[in-house]
Amino acid sequence: MGSYELEEERILSWLKSRRATRVLIQAPDGIKPYLRDLCEVLAAAGIEAIVSGSHAWGGCDVAVREAVLVGADAVVHIGHHGPVRFRPPGNLLFIEGRAGVSIHGVVEIAAEKLVEKGVENVALLTTIQHLHELRHAKSLLSEHGINVFLARSSKPYMREGLITGCDVEAAKALESKVEAFLVVSGGVFHALGVGLITRKTVFAADPYTNRVLDIERNVRRVIAVRLNHLADALDAREALIVASTKPGQFSATRIRRVKAFLSSRGIKCKVAVFGDLDRGVLENLGSFDVYVNAACPRLAVDDYHIFPGPVINPGELRYLDEGLENYDPASALQW
Ligand code: SF4
Incomplete structure (x- = not known):
């Protein structure tokens, strides 16, 4: 499944700047197994790290109350882009949790598929784990002669090309300009969100399996x-x-x-x-x-x-x- 960039140095210096002595670390289940080194780095600096064992489904799901309960001075939430629909407290730091897996291979496969299907204009979307590779994905697709369109949700903290499970505004903004959508992310969850707001073809490009899937059947199943x-x-x-x-x-x-x-x-x-x-x-x-x-x-x-x-x-x-x-x-x- 690959690793995640947890930005230990950034977390450490942020916690030191706040003079924090106890921090609650929160991450989605897929990232939790990678938190050990981070906890050790913090412990070595005299900061007690308590891991939230609860699920962390999205930027809407920050364990602010849990942090108060355990007496944490700060919360580090890993794996989502930022707060969703709530005002974040000052003692909260979001860390993207960039995936260590490269998107290069799967975008090459997707580009060939798009060309084969006669797609000339595509909307490119991804999740926070792969957003740092968005420009690279765009230039790979351009090399195949595909026009790539990017947009940004109007919601706070969202960035160009970024979608979440419930925010696909960036896709909606591009619907009239493209023949298809390409969503680079693990699984089909995020692509499915895009599929619900468009009748155009949506491809899910999974960098963990190097598979590119037209999700039309998945969308039809959901509608049924x-x-x-x-x-x-x-x-x-x-x-x-x-x-x-x-x-x-x-x-x-x-x-x-x-x-x-x-x-x-x-x-x-x-x-x-x-x-x-x-x-x-x-x-x-x-x-x-x-x-x-x-x-x-x-x-x-x-x-x-x-x-x-x-x-x-x-x-x-x-x-x-x-x-x-x-x-x-x-x-x-x-x-
Ligand atoms: S889809 Fe939206 S509401 Fe649901 S967990 Fe993700 S951010 Fe939260």
């Missing part, structure tokens, strides 16, 4: 599931609004909006708040006709099986009124 769940939700009488305690996912305004919509349709609803969701914690609350997911929108897209009944996202509520004929999959990412 979304329509299924919405159809099952049409006659719902009782709903559970599922909220999250993660700082960038909890929104009282969103919950109020969802509640008001459900009440206007005569649907009784309860609100429950969770840290990490799984089927067990949802089943503990009994069964509901529909679950309205006010937490990370990707839960309803990728992890719908954890919900004991049909799940819909706030952006999809309107189809309960409008019917499903004009369903737009982009609404699955809208909060």
Whole structure:
């Protein structure tokens, strides 16, 4: 799987500048096994490093409360680009966690595929782990005669070419200019987000496996599931609004909006708040006709099986009124 650049020196000097003596280190599960050396470097400098064993799903999911609980002076969050939908405290440092794997090989394969398919204009997108190689990927594609387009989300802390699981604004901005999208990242998770907002071809280029995949079938599968769940939700009488305690996912305004919509349709609803969701914690609350997911929108897209009944996202509520004929999959990412 390769290693990650953890920028030990930068972390150390930032912590020293804050005179921190105890730090909470947070990283996604895939990066956690690489944290040992960092902890040792910090320990050698007299800084106690406590690793958060909790999941760290995104820049929305920073363990600020955990840090207070363990008495940490600072939080180092590795693996995401920056805070998502919350105001970051001053004692928080984001480290990208650049992947040690090169994107060169997979972009060469992608370039050949794009040329073979007659694609002349492509939108290039990637995740924070590979963003430092964006220019290199662009010039490789250009060498094959492909026009490469880049854009940037308007959200704070986002950078050119960068997408996250719920922010594909950079892709949307380029839709009219290109015939296809190329998403360089591990797996198809990020490419799938792009696939939901466009009818154009989306290729997922995975630098860990050197595979390039047209994700059309994956997108069609997601749309089929979304329509299924919405159809099952049409006659719902009782709903559970599922909220999250993660700082960038909890929104009282969103919950109020969802509640008001459900009440206007005569649907009784309860609100429950969770840290990490799984089927067990949802089943503990009994069964509901529909679950309205006010937490990370990707839960309803990728992890719908954890919900004991049909799940819909706030952006999809309107189809309960409008019917499903004009369903737009982009609404699955809208909060
Ligand atoms: S809300 Fe979900 S997709 Fe968006 S940053 Fe958080 S974990 Fe990622």
